[in-house]
Amino acid sequence: MELFFLDYGLLGLFGLAFLAATVFPVASEAGLAVLILAGLDPVSCVAVATAGNTLGAVTTWAVGRWGSEAFLSRLLRLSSEDRERARRIFDRYGAWSLLLAWAPIIGDPLCAVAGLFGLPLRRFLPPVLLGKCARYAGLAYLMIGPTI
Secondary structure (H helix, E strand, C coil): CCCHHHHCHHHHHHHHHHHHCCCCCCCHHHHHHHHHHCCCCHHHHHHHHHHHHHHHHHHHHHHHHHCCHHHHHHHCCCCHHHHHHHHHHHHHHHHHHHHHCCCCCCHHHHHHHHHHCCCCHHHHHHHHHHHHHHHHHHHHHHHHCCCC
16 A cells, blocks of 8 residues: 555655545655655655645544534544543643644544544644644755755
8 A cells, every 4th residue: 555656756655645634554764765765856755645634634633523423533543541641631731733644543533533632623733733743854864964
């Protein structure tokens, strides 16, 4: 699944990053690495991966906002423990907890819980976008050094 994007370049990376932030367990970081190592512009790769992953997080937020409990459990595979962990983090740190929307295990539940709590999209987007961009930029930096 993760190698389909090689034929599609940045469009494939966008799709892979989008899926990684929704219901499919794919590693968008691998896609970013492969395209950068293949010679694509690292800044473009970071921007596209950030955009796709952020749009995927918005989709998860929307599912939390307007989806049913059964839908959250089945489609997003969020266990009650995952949701409770995310709820505790969100209760403690509020919208700033969404800086961790990129993190495995807690990222998707945090986005869904933000939707469940009715966090407005204008408050949801800045920390999610910042966290996801920082992650991809950090990965690119580790791969190629300070040439970005």
